[in-house]
Amino acid sequence: MIYLSVTMYTNIVWSGCDACLLITGWYKAGCELRNLHSLSSLRYVRELPAFFAHPQDQVIIFTSTKMPWTSSNRIYAKPSNTSSVQDEDMGPASRRRAQAAPTAAADSNGRFELSDHGYGKNSVKLLHVHRDGDFHTIREFEVSTELKLASESAYVVGDNKEVVATDSQKNTIYLLAKKYGVKTPEEFGAVVVNHFLYTYKQVAEAKCHVLEYPWERLQAGAPHNHAFVYSPTATRWCQVSQARHEAVIVKSGLSGLRVLKTTQSAFVDFVQDEYTTLTDAAERIFSTVVEAEWTYESMRSADFDDAWLTVKDAILDKFAGPPDTGVYSPSVQHTLYQAEKVVLEKVPEITWVKMTMPNKHYLNIDMSKFPANVTKGDPKHQIYQPTDKPAGLIYAQLRRRPRSKL
Numbered sequence: 001m002i003y004l005s006v007t008m009y010t011n012i013v014w015s016g017c018d019a020c021l022l023i024t025g026w027y028k029a030g031c032e033l034r035n036l037h038s039l040s041s042l043r044y045v046r047e048l049p050a051f052f053a054h055p056q057d058q059v060i061i062f063t064s065t066k067m068p069w070t071s072s073n074r075i076y077a078k079p080s081n082t083s084s085v086q087d088e089d090m091g092p093a094s095r096r097r098a099q100a101a102p103t104a105a106a107d108s109n110g111r112f113e114l115s116d117h118g119y120g121k122n123s124v125k126l127l128h129v130h131r132d133g134d135f136h137t138i139r140e141f142e143v144s145t146e147l148k149l150a151s152e153s154a155y156v157v158g159d160n161k162e163v164v165a166t167d168s169q170k171n172t173i174y175l176l177a178k179k180y181g182v183k184t185p186e187e188f189g190a191v192v193v194n195h196f197l198y199t200y201k202q203v204a205e206a207k208c209h210v211l212e213y214p215w216e217r218l219q220a221g222a223p224h225n226h227a228f229v230y231s232p233t234a235t236r237w238c239q240v241s242q243a244r245h246e247a248v249i250v251k252s253g254l255s256g257l258r259v260l261k262t263t264q265s266a267f268v269d270f271v272q273d274e275y276t277t278l279t280d281a282a283e284r285i286f287s288t289v290v291e292a293e294w295t296y297e298s299m300r301s302a303d304f305d306d307a308w309l310t311v312k313d314a315i316l317d318k319f320a321g322p323p324d325t326g327v328y329s330p331s332v333q334h335t336l337y338q339a340e341k342v343v344l345e346k347v348p349e350i351t352w353v354k355m356t357m358p359n360k361h362y363l364n365i366d367m368s369k370f371p372a373n374v375t376k377g378d379p380k381h382q383i384y385q386p387t388d389k390p391a392g393l394i395y396a397q398l399r400r401r402p403r404s405k406l
């Protein structure tokens with residue numbers, strides 16, 4: 001018997017053949033998640049049968065009309081031994097038990113409520129080495145997990161019966177990496193949340209944060225077979241989360257991309273009033289440490305590695321411009337917007353992108369008070385005072401608008 005957990009990404013044409021879908025999990029009796037990567041490459045319903053290992057295996061898929069939840073774009077089935085905590089699935093006895101479940105609200109006679117909770121293991125470091133003969137590929141991750149249990153019992157009465165220990169969560173990360181390998185941070189995050197949600201019925205929501213260490217293959221005339229160099233231009237991260245019966249949410253990010261240019265930046269014509277001391281600058285140093293994050297409309301066709309590089313290149317290109325002439329920036333705001341626009345134009349799977357660019361000021365030093373004999377020097381030498389704090393903080397989020405029906 002095979003059970004499938006399927007997320008539809010198009011209008012449902014379930015009986016037809018052309019519904020695009022993403023398989024978020026594949027289960028045999030005993031709840032074994034298998035082969036997520038090859039399954040996630042499935043694009044069409046009609047390709048499903050090709051993946052059934054045994055002809056006698058039977059597929060159980062709940063169609064949209066039977067969905068207990070309302071969202072129109074999800075199809076979902078679950079193994080019987082991981083039945084969810086939905087009301088529909090509960091008999092009178094379990095419903096009574098659920099009603100009696102200890103909550104902070106009941107415990108405090110309605111005075112308080114546990115408005116948020118979660119627990120997990122943070123910064124579990126792992127190195128994945130893929131040895132393909134002499135040619136080795138690595139990815140080093142720092143993985144954090146977080147589970148939200150449906151019940152508050154662990155907090156309110158100290159009942160650990162449903163608590164998946166954070167130590168077990170750490171072990172799970174290593175075991176899943178061994179079992180399924182490590183492709184992108186996003187796909188590994190999806191494997192992890194999928195595992196927790198479908199292995200433990202008491203888990204209401206699972207989150208996985210993955211930070212990637214920036215190793216690059218050493219170029220020694222030619223790409224080296226097995227040596228790498230740490231190249232921390234920017235850090236890559238992602239946060240994958242999924243609530244039971246909800247679609248998986250993938251947020252990816254880039255952080256710490258520090259850049260500086262010495263010309264082609266100005267800031268003029270801003271508000272001048274009794275609060276203003278800053279003067280127009282037709283020429284200034286522009287330096288920032290870019291943070292960017294974005295979400296995907298569809299995991300189905302997203303190429304996470306390619307998207308990350310596209311975002312990084314868009315920022316560098318709109319910041320720097322061509323190598324000889326550069327590109328003029330009238331403000332941090334405008335440069336940030338330009339980079340975001342390129343991201344949405346180039347990566348159709350990205351729903352929105354948010355960038356933050358602190359304006360790291362490099363101040364002109366007023367040398368007019370010093371005597372000329374000590375200030376005169378080669379005009380090619382210009383000295384600025386880097387001031388890390390305070391910094392301007394500029395951000396914007398650009399998102400796609402729904403297509404007009406006209």
Ligand SMILES: O=c1[nH]c(=O)c2[nH]c(=O)[nH]c2[nH]1
Pocket residue numbers: 267278330331332333359392
């Ligand atoms: O690009 C800039 N945008 C601002 O809003 C601002 N404010 C400021 O003092 N310097 C700058 N620079």
